[in-house]
Amino acid sequence: MYHIKTFNKISPVGLNKFDPECYAVGDDEQNEDGILVRSAKLHDYAFPENLLAIARAGVGVNNIPLDRCSETGIAVFNTPGANANAVKELVLCAMLMGSRDIVGGIEWVRSQVAAGVDVTTVVEKGKSAFVGPEIYKKTLGVIGLGAIGSLVANVALSLGMDVYGYDPFLSVDAALRLDRHIHVVKDINELYKRADYITIHIHFTDKTKGMIDAKAIGAMKRGVRFINLARGEIVDDEAMLAALDTGKVAAYLTDFPNNRIVQAPHVIAMPHLGASTPESEQNCAAMAVEELRDYLENGNIRNSVNLPAVSMERSGVMRMCVIHKNIPAMLASITTLLSKDGVNVENLSNKSKGDYAYTMVDLGTRVDESVIEDVRKLANVIRVRVIE
Incomplete structure (x- = not known):
C-alpha cells in the first residue's frame, strides 16, 4: 500500500486514478511515499525518510526545495503543457485588454451609473477615451x-x-x-x-x-x-x-x-489566473497522478525537474532503481557488483541530468537484501529501491 499526502485541493479527476486497493490518499496521510501539491510551500516541511516523489500539479516548482530533494533522492515532477491551453x-x-482600454471603459460605465447619470446619454461621447x-x-x-x-x-x-x-x-x-x-x-x-x-x-x-x-x-x-x-x-x-x-x-x-x-x-x-480553469486543474491533476504512479510502480521518470527522463518496459523478475551522483564509472560499479553476485541483467537504462543520474536495471533473477545493500554502500549512491 502506497501512502500519498495531498497539499491543497487536488481535482478528483486526478485522485480517481489511484487504485484504492493500492493507494491511501489524503491530507492526513503520514510517512507518505508520495506527495501531491499545487501551491503549498514545502520548504519548511520535514520529509519522511521513505518519501520517494513529489508531483506538482502545475509547472512552477518554486514552492519545492529542489536541492534538498535531489540530495535525498526524492524525484520531483511537474506537469508541463497540462495548463497550456488555459x-x-x-x-x-x-x-x-491591452489594445483597447476595456477595463477602463467598464469601470467608467459603472461610475456613470453610480453617479446617477443616464449612461445611455453619455456613452457616445465618453467612449473616445477608451x-x-x-x-x-x-x-x-x-x-x-x-x-x-x-x-x-x-x-x-x-x-x-x-x-x-x-x-x-x-x-x-x-x-x-x-x-x-x-x-x-x-x-x-x-x-x-x-x-x-x-x-x-x-x-x-x-x-x-x-x-x-x-x-x-x-x-x-x-x-x-x-x-x-x-x-x-x-x-x-x-x-x-x-x-x-x-x-x-x-x-x-x-x-x-x-x-x-x-x-x-x-x-x-490579474490575480494569477493563468491556469485557473476547471479543465486546466483537471489536466494537471491527472498528469501529476499518472507521473507519480508510473514512478512508484515502475520506476519510470517522466517530466522530472531534478532527475533525468528514463522510461523502460518491464522485463525480468525484479527491477532495481538507483539514484546516484553523475560521476564517471558509476554504471560500471553497479553492474560489476551485480555480475559478481551472479545476477543476470535483462535490461538496463542509465541517464544523467546535471549533477545527478538514474539507473534502472531489470534483473533476471530475484536477489536477496545483501546484494541490494552492497549497491547502497557504493560511494555516491543516493538511493536504491527494488520493484517486483
Whole structure:
C-alpha cells in the first residue's frame, strides 16, 4: 500500500486514478511515499525518510526545495503543457485588454451609473477615451516557444498577426509544433525591434530574474504592449514603470500583482489566473497522478525537474532503481557488483541530468537484501529501491 499526502485541493479527476486497493490518499496521510501539491510551500516541511516523489500539479516548482530533494533522492515532477491551453486563452484576452482600454471603459460605465447619470446619454461621447488598435496585422513577439508559447504563436498567426518567436533552447518537438510561417529568430533584439506586442513564456531562474530590464525595454518598439503570464520576477518592475511613464511601453499586463505596480497607470494586473480553469486543474491533476504512479510502480521518470527522463518496459523478475551522483564509472560499479553476485541483467537504462543520474536495471533473477545493500554502500549512491 502506497501512502500519498495531498497539499491543497487536488481535482478528483486526478485522485480517481489511484487504485484504492493500492493507494491511501489524503491530507492526513503520514510517512507518505508520495506527495501531491499545487501551491503549498514545502520548504519548511520535514520529509519522511521513505518519501520517494513529489508531483506538482502545475509547472512552477518554486514552492519545492529542489536541492534538498535531489540530495535525498526524492524525484520531483511537474506537469508541463497540462495548463497550456488555459494560459494561451488568457494571453489572447490580455492582448485585447491591452489594445483597447476595456477595463477602463467598464469601470467608467459603472461610475456613470453610480453617479446617477443616464449612461445611455453619455456613452457616445465618453467612449473616445477608451479606443485602441486592432491586433489584426500587428506583430507579436513570443519569448519562449515551449508548450504554451507554441500554442500562443500558432493561434496568433491564425488571427492574422505576424509572429516572431525566440527560444535559445528550442527542442525538436517544440519546433515541430510551430507553424512554418512563424519567424524564429536567434537574436532576441530582432524580436524586440519588430513586435507591437510581446508575451513571455519562460521559466523563472537565476538567469532569467530581471531579464526584462531597462536595456531590454530600450530595444523594444515605442508603444509596445507587454504581457507577463510567466513569473513576476522576470520583469524589473522599476524599469517597466519608468517605461510606462514615458510611453515607451503602452501597457503592461501581468498575472503577478504587487502593491507597487497595481497602482500605476497602464497596468492591468490579474490575480494569477493563468491556469485557473476547471479543465486546466483537471489536466494537471491527472498528469501529476499518472507521473507519480508510473514512478512508484515502475520506476519510470517522466517530466522530472531534478532527475533525468528514463522510461523502460518491464522485463525480468525484479527491477532495481538507483539514484546516484553523475560521476564517471558509476554504471560500471553497479553492474560489476551485480555480475559478481551472479545476477543476470535483462535490461538496463542509465541517464544523467546535471549533477545527478538514474539507473534502472531489470534483473533476471530475484536477489536477496545483501546484494541490494552492497549497491547502497557504493560511494555516491543516493538511493536504491527494488520493484517486483
